Amino acid sequence: MTFDIYLIFDSIPKMLAGIGMTLHLLFLSSFLGLILGIIILLMRISGRWYLSFPTFAYIYFFRGTPILVQIFVIYHGLPQFEAIRDSVFWPILREPFGCAILALTLNSGAYVSEILRGGYLGVDKGLHEAGKALGLSTPHRFIYVTTPIAVRLAIPAYSNDFISMLKATSLASTITLLEMTGVARTIVAQTFAPYEIFIAAAIIYLVMTWFLQRGFGLFEKRMSRYIKLSEA
Amino acid sequence: MNESDQKPIIILEDVCKFFGDFQALRNINLQVKKGERVVVCGPSGSGKSTMIRCINRLEEHDSGKIFVDGRELTSAVKDIDAVRREVGMVFQSFNLFPHLTAINNLMLALKLVRKTKKSEAREIAMRFLERVHIPEQADKYPSQLSGGQQQRVAIARALCMNPEVMLFDEPTSALDPEMISEVLDVMTDLANEGMTMIVITHEMGFARNVADNIVFMDCGQIVEMKPTDEFFENPESERTKLFLEQIL
Ligand SMILES: Nc1ncnc2c1ncn2[C@@H]1O[C@H](COP(=O)(O)OP(=O)(O)OP(=O)(O)O)[C@@H](O)[C@H]1O
Ligand SMILES: [Mg+2]
Numbered sequence: 001m002t003f004d005i006y007l008i009f010d011s012i013p014k015m016l017a018g019i020g021m022t023l024h025l026l027f028l029s030s031f032l033g034l035i036l037g038i039i040i041l042l043m044r045i046s047g048r049w050y051l052s053f054p055t056f057a058y059i060y061f062f063r064g065t066p067i068l069v070q071i072f073v074i075y076h077g078l079p080q081f082e083a084i085r086d087s088v089f090w091p092i093l094r095e096p097f098g099c100a101i102l103a104l105t106l107n108s109g110a111y112v113s114e115i116l117r118g119g120y121l122g123v124d125k126g127l128h129e130a131g132k133a134l135g136l137s138t139p140h141r142f143i144y145v146t147t148p149i150a151v152r153l154a155i156p157a158y159s160n161d162f163i164s165m166l167k168a169t170s171l172a173s174t175i176t177l178l179e180m181t182g183v184a185r186t187i188v189a190q191t192f193a194p195y196e197i198f199i200a201a202a203i204i205y206l207v208m209t210w211f212l213q214r215g216f217g218l219f220e221k222r223m224s225r226y227i228k229l230s231e232a
Numbered sequence: 233m234n235e236s237d238q239k240p241i242i243i244l245e246d247v248c249k250f251f252g253d254f255q256a257l258r259n260i261n262l263q264v265k266k267g268e269r270v271v272v273c274g275p276s277g278s279g280k281s282t283m284i285r286c287i288n289r290l291e292e293h294d295s296g297k298i299f300v301d302g303r304e305l306t307s308a309v310k311d312i313d314a315v316r317r318e319v320g321m322v323f324q325s326f327n328l329f330p331h332l333t334a335i336n337n338l339m340l341a342l343k344l345v346r347k348t349k350k351s352e353a354r355e356i357a358m359r360f361l362e363r364v365h366i367p368e369q370a371d372k373y374p375s376q377l378s379g380g381q382q383q384r385v386a387i388a389r390a391l392c393m394n395p396e397v398m399l400f401d402e403p404t405s406a407l408d409p410e411m412i413s414e415v416l417d418v419m420t421d422l423a424n425e426g427m428t429m430i431v432i433t434h435e436m437g438f439a440r441n442v443a444d445n446i447v448f449m450d451c452g453q454i455v456e457m458k459p460t461d462e463f464f465e466n467p468e469s470e471r472t473k474l475f476l477e478q479i480l
Binding site: 131134136137144145148149225 | 316393
């Protein structure tokens with residue numbers, strides 16, 4: 001077997017054609033997933049069973065099944081239903097891009113709501129009581145006291161999830177989307193050099209992961225100013 | 233003393249509180265007049281915290297009645313809000329908001345609850361930080377302050393809401409010995425200015441100096457409530473005597 005190191009460097013620029021799609025999938029589904037995760041969390045902690053019960057089923061389903069299976073169910077399964085084809089969502093669900101975004105968003109929402117819940121559970125009960133004693137309303141306590149603290153506690157887990165999402169976007173190549181892995185597969189079909197090409201793809205993913213880790217690291221540092229200062 | 237000084241601002245009538253099957257408060261009756269300083273003492277688990285936490289509804293009493301400034305405390309949000317506006321509280325563990333600087337700890341509720349404008353809130357907050365002798369720490373985060381300083385910020389935070397009554401739940405128990413007096417001094421000043429106070433503490437020196445009345449609790453009951461001098465010189469119940477022997 002031959003190994004052509006120059007092919008790795010040659011193919012990296014070509015592969016960057018897919019980076020736009022990868023980032024598009026990553027940021028759009030993470031953003032929608034964050035909003036969904038917050039809604040799911042609020043439903044879950046609402047204290048009303050008819051709101052919290054569906055969230056258990058939802059979280060269980062999306063954490064308990066592979067994303068690839070979810071993508072296939074949405075892409076191959078949903079169009080079977082006439083009701084879906086007649087619905088206003090059809091223009092979105094007809095496209096592979098819409099299906100990939102939907103699957104990744106639903107997945108991310110399930111994880112993000114759990115991650116945020118962990119953050120909220122980590123907030124000291126005494127701070128709630130101090131807020132109550134000062135006369136702060138429940139929404140005010142939630143917004144101004146609990147959330148900033150919970151968010152800081154949730155950043156490490158959230159950044160892990162974000163990086164998992166980056167990797168999960170590669171699954172979109174299975175439904176014809178030309179994101180990075182998809183592009184890599186087409187190059188492999190042309191060059192018959194899977195080894196070099198996929199190593200090139202791995203390098204690009206690693207670089208992206210490095211930037212994401214760094215970004216989250218800075219964000220965490222900023223959010224933790226009030227703790228770091230004390231150590232100085 | 234004029235008549236309004238004589239009117240009880242806090243009344244507890246036959247208040248009972250259960251945690252599951254366990255009865256934490258048994259028919260508590262207590263009246264605190266405007267300007268009165270009451271120290272509450274008693275062994276661990278006797279229900280001291282539970283009693284004062286019922287007064288601002290951090291705990292919900294199961295039966296009996298609680299009145300604050302003539303208003304009965306019910307489960308209605310309107311009553312709870314009104315009572316919390318009149319009652320400030322200081323906790324053993326300070327409970328400062330860790331993500332806010334000292335002055336922002338004070339300003340948060342001024343802005344959100346009192347709807348004070350930001351510039352005005354800052355002035356008020358600064359005035360209260362001066363009152364507890366730490367204006368120079370205004371822009372520090374709680375984690376950068378000593379325990380004594382944190383507790384003084386917490387006292388200022390409660391005071392700047394202009395409460396009628398202040399509740400203190402063992403405010404010096406979490407402090408290193410050398411910081412206890414700086415907090416007790418602030419509380420003594422407050423008492424001398426005429427604030428109505430209910431203080432849970434084991435600092436019997438403070439109690440002797442400041443309290444008008446002392447309440448002794450045991451097993452969820454008020455065993456004894458007496459004027460300070462009489463309490464120390466002439467305790468009635470055996471349980472009180474035993475307790476005093478242990479801590480004095
Ligand atoms: N949230 C709770 N759930 C169950 N039991 C509780 C709860 N809070 C208090 N208790 C119980 O109620 C009793 C009275 O508690 P409380 O905290 O009022 O005592 P205390 O007199 O303040 O004691 P300490 O001096 O230790 O602070 C204790 O036996 C305690 O275990
Ligand atoms: Mg206590």
